[in-house]
Amino acid sequence: MHRFANPARFLRIANAVAPWSAGLTVILLIAGVYLSLFGSPPDYQQGETVRIMYIHVPAAWMSLFVYSNMAIAAAVGLVWKHPLADLFAKAAAPIGAGFTAVCLITGSLWGAPMWGTWWVWDARLTSVLILFFLYLGYMALVNAFDDPERGMRSGNILLLVGAVNVPIIKFSVDWWNTLHQPSSVVKMGGPAVDPAMLIPLLVMGAAFTTYFISVALVRLKAEIIGRKIQTLRMSEAQG
């Protein structure tokens, strides 16, 4: 297992991947923003406000995608003591929290003109708010211990317990009555969104994914260096 947990090897791979994912992010973002703002029609019911969707929906996808990845990393970290898995979860958390915040705020800005309210305490909105607090709680917890190992373990357990929230968010629009529309892209029988809107949506989704990979690599690198600094300081203190 140590062969794959080797941070030096990981850093070599990360340095090779980083420029490609960064370049892809720039290209996809330019294409996505152009298609979302200029290259797509207004909605027949919601008018121009549909342009909020191209930020809101990919951010919502990412909030769940990042959390799911962190939960998997938490399991790997707990079971196999994989040091990079722990560090990955820690590195990804602020990005996931950022996407969740964007999802909540843009959703609110979309709800105000279309639903006539900024917020409702229904299942979808409440469960996403809980997801946001799970991110914040995890970030606070891993930093709350003097011993980073204990912080990581507590954080990993929180991530695994909080993972029950992921399917709840996904199916909340089907299980409970809500103002929020049901899933229209990932559904049986194919997407119910016109290609003119589906394509910009998917391009933005891809851009957010490569953005996540790029920034997560930077943060993971910083975490590995942080660990090295800690080890050096510790051995220095011990003489």
Next chain:
Amino acid sequence: MAEFFAMGGYAAYIWPAWGVGALVLAGLLVASLRSLKSREATLKALEESRPRRRRRRDTVSATSNAATEGGEG
């Protein structure tokens, strides 16, 4: 152009939504790069203050890193 920015009367909702998205993504990127830069500088300073250690680390860096990480767990 003005018509584009008016967004069919929904400018007050659409532009803040895009603004928040841009702000959060750009902010996270800048903060992450800065933190990496500062840690790299700290590590460099630490290693330079202990040249003996550094030479030993360089020659066996890959294996010793894996060993110490595994030993902690």
